Amino acid sequence: MRHRLKDVAERAGVSVKTVSNVVNGYQHVRADTRARVEEAIAELHYRPNLSARNLRKGRTGVIALAVPELDIPYFAELARHVVAAAAEHGWTVLIDQTGGGPEQERKAASGIGDHMIDGLILSPLALTADDLAALDGLPMVLLGERVDHGPADHVMIDNVAAAREITAHLVGLGRRRIAAIGSQRTPEGASARLRLEGYTTALAEAGIEYDDSLVAPAPAWHRADGAAAMRHLLTAEVRPDAVFCFNDTLALGALRALHEAGLRVPEDVAVAGFDDIEDGRFSIPTLSTVAPDKERIARLAVELLAGRLTADRDAPPRELVAPHRLALRESAPSPC
């Protein structure tokens, strides 16, 4: 049913290698030979066996993107950009969902694709620099904040600066009791720590005293967690007049909780998020947020990986910082 080079070769009356040459676009094949071979290929619906080709070449043309959860919109949007950027290099992307667990992440980084993938773009939550160092071999690019100065290339954004800017924006709106949602004490919460740092820095710069009761933890960063945290914050004696959520889904949950509490956004409470996901442009109200340049992040990651794969396999790891900007919408509008 499925044919091999050999079958095509027999049909065209040439050697196996000549067919291979035609398939691979080798220059020095006589026009009529090429035609005969191509005809045979068409007639037999021949398609190369990639496993064999990969075995021979030591390359697969597939890279993996491993993210914690695909139905977190940020990762889905990022995945789209990575797929697009990889396509420009002729790569297929195998998208892998790790669930954020250490075993799954380790598996993604070593087991699954071993010799099935040429490289990996990993957004680690659980794995540490040491874990990763143990996974020699596979060219890898890391995304996000979990691993600092690790053993691999790394693309990130300046979380501290971004959090500081958006918090400062809330300050600029005249808010003083600015809450934060999303803090995490676990080792997985590296992004949370950096964003908290930006938040506290901005408060300090504005001369606002840090109030621990205004900082609500969130075990995960889903809508439900944001809503729960917001409800908790609203039980306090003095209500916050703004809240900076460490990502957009948290913020959407917070919007929901504020709505249920009968509070107006931004009049009573201004809300800001982080990630600039599509939802935030259509929520009610629309969401002010930090907009990381996802397209750039994806492109940088793919290009770092390309570099690893072609040129300097053992070059020292590079760290690149992608730009971000503030996207100011209704939930915490521009002052003007």
Add this chain to the structure above:
Amino acid sequence: MRHRLKDVAERAGVSVKTVSNVVNGYQHVRADTRARVEEAIAELHYRPNLSARNLRKGRTGVIALAVPELDIPYFAELARHVVAAAAEHGWTVLIDQTGGGPEQERKAASGIGDHMIDGLILSPLALTADDLAALDGLPMVLLGERVDHGPADHVMIDNVAAAREITAHLVGLGRRRIAAIGSQRTPEGASARLRLEGYTTALAEAGIEYDDSLVAPAPAWHRADGAAAMRHLLTAEVRPDAVFCFNDTLALGALRALHEAGLRVPEDVAVAGFDDIEDGRFSIPTLSTVAPDKERIARLAVELLAGRLTADRDAPPRELVAPHRLALRESAPSPC
């Protein structure tokens, strides 16, 4: 740097095949031999080369899931379930984003994974039954409505019934000028046609006359399209008092447009969607919608594929219908 069976064999002082046997859990290996081999494996960090194994076995352990767009939440959620269901069978899922274009879909179905994947779960938008019939070879399961009675296994939900039920629910709320958003005349719009049919059926059953001006097309089913369509509907002389959007993202866009127009949901206009995406549980107001059993859809698809791969490769194609239910929330609440 990367080791092969041969290296392990030399280190352990046994034959290559014995190492292979250990790796594959073959029974009849003496305990001490096994121990020596395992030690050597650990020391060398040996990992099997999957390309070679696949070449030898003719199987890859990878199936592909090809969907139009990953950042449509419905597909992202579906992907999560497919990954989970496939994991139970020991498969890795290669997620592929087709963009809904015929070339990309064809490539997904034939080129990309050829001999790299054992099977494909495809959610086609552009390809027709004829296109697919031409793609012999790869075991395939189709999702959705694009291809009816095609050449491959098929998992779908009863779109007509579901659309009829949710429309009937709007009727039950006393609405009479019920609009629809999302109609499409292109061949890609198979889901749209079925949902429109359910809509018109429900109207007919309620004795409400069909009004073409209440049916708004939407080129794609994104939030922006829903908002635009809703704005257009609101320019009519008589306002609709309910709107059935053919998916949830359209509905979220419609909510946004209604909000901007100063209309209350559901008091002035009730809104219903389709898909039951996570967003709709936290939107303001929360979204009434048709909830297809995504988990079941994914499980059925994976099991159909498993059947193709193991047993009856040439059995006649099967069509399975996954259940759905109505999820009634604030935007078109239960009458009680």
Add this chain to the structure above:
DNA sequence: ATTGCGGGTTACAACGTTGTAGAAACCAGG
């Protein structure tokens, strides 16, 4: 002592492809 048996192990070939090296065919210039 020989045979039979089966557990433990091995050599070899094969999966389908491509790189290497070289053979065969061709061409131009003498």
Add this chain to the structure above:
DNA sequence: CCTGGTTTCTACAACGTTGTAACCCGCAAT
């Protein structure tokens, strides 16, 4: 017609793995 160089093609080996068939060995049954 030969020479030298290029184009065109081919045979062979190799990539790393596993299935097949066979071998060796110790032990129980003859």
